[in-house]
Amino acid sequence: MSEGAVVQRTRLPATLETLKADLSTLGARPDVVLLVHSSLRALGWICGGAVAVIQATQETIDSNGTLVMLSCTGGADRSQKLGASFGSRALERHYSHGETGVCPLRTPTRQMGQIDETFRTWPNVVRSTHPHCSFAAWGAHAAEVVEGHELENGLGEGSPLARIYELDDWVLLLGLEFASNSSLHLAEYRASHPGKAYETNGAPMLVDGERRCISIRDLVVDVDDFPRIGRQFKDETETVRTGKVGQGAALLMPQRPLVDYAVAWMETHRIADSGCEDSPKRQGGLFDGS
Numbered sequence: 096m097s098e099g100a101v102v103q104r105t106r107l108p109a110t111l112e113t114l115k116a117d118l119s120t121l122g123a124r125p126d127v128v129l130l131v132h133s134s135l136r137a138l139g140w141i142c143g144g145a146v147a148v149i150q151a152t153q154e155t156i157d158s159n160g161t162l163v164m165l166s167c168t169g170g171a172d173r174s175q176k177l178g179a180s181f182g183s184r185a186l187e188r189h190y191s192h193g194e195t196g197v198c199p200l201r202t203p204t205r206q207m208g209q210i211d212e213t214f215r216t217w218p219n220v221v222r223s224t225h226p227h228c229s230f231a232a233w234g235a236h237a238a239e240v241v242e243g244h245e246l247e248n249g250l251g252e253g254s255p256l257a258r259i260y261e262l263d264d265w266v267l268l269l270g271l272e273f274a275s276n277s278s279l280h281l282a283e284y285r286a287s288h289p290g291k292a293y294e295t296n297g298a299p300m301l302v303d304g305e306r307r308c309i310s311i312r313d314l315v316v317d318v319d320d321f322p323r324i325g326r327q328f329k330d331e332t333e334t335v336r337t338g339k340v341g342q343g344a345a346l347l348m349p350q351r352p353l354v355d356y357a358v359a360w361m362e363t364h365r366i367a368d369s370g371c372e373d374s375p376k377r378q379g380g381l382f383d384g385s
Contacts, residue, residue: 165277336348
């Protein structure tokens with residue numbers, strides 16, 4: 096949707112003050128840890144755009160709170176998979192070795208949307224070093240959230256999602272549905288059920304200023320049942336707060352009960368697609384902002 100189309104369908108543009116009022120009405124409070132997934136265009140015309148959304152959220156949770164967003168850089172093994180699209184092994188190697196190393200300070204997000212990309216470069220924001228699924232954070236617990244992001248199982252126990260779970264945080268979906276809720280990926284790692292699949296991917300990274308190609312073994316994630324899990328969690332627990340921020344639908348929920356519910360749900364409902372550990376499943380869910 097073009098910016099002009101967004102303007103035309105917005106009766107009255109949101110401002111910094113109206114956004115803060117919307118967030119407060121929804122239930123956002125000072126001092127909390129808040130993981131935000133967002134779509135800017137879904138919120139309608141906003142005076143100040145992504146900057147106003149970030150500033151309004153920061154001022155709502157204040158400096159004793161912590162704001163966290165995804166800052167993913169393109170998905171698993173992007174260099175090899177895009178290189179393979181050229182149709183020859185020689186060109187694949189050329190592409191893979193020609194891609195620059197991922198650097199937390201300068202590598203932009205990819206397919207994450209304007210709010211996440213703007214937040215990545217915000218003053219006093221720190222970013223984890225994972226080459227595929229990094230997180231950016233600001234506020235009182237920012238360093239605690241992003242430090243030590245392990246390469247393997249990048250959305251599991253060694254990830255910022257697990258640190259957020261320990262801090263008993265809240266998840267805010269702005270203009271997005273449960274398919275974009277990354278905390279459900281943490282449940283995927285924790286749930287024991289048939290059909291869990293793993294794959295080995297790679298990434299170029301800058302390590303001590305030098306480019307190195309590394310291999311990463313990780314869970315193949317699958318978002319197909321995330322909407323169903325989210326709807327049932329909302330209906331059965333009555334802990335999900337609904338409202339509007341700007342012109343967009345907003346969902347605010349506690350992360351820890353969500354993850355615990357999703358683990359139990361997956362262990363009951365997910366079944367094996369095949370008997371092979373490395374059988375493929377569809378990835379997705381992280382790159383839905385706009």
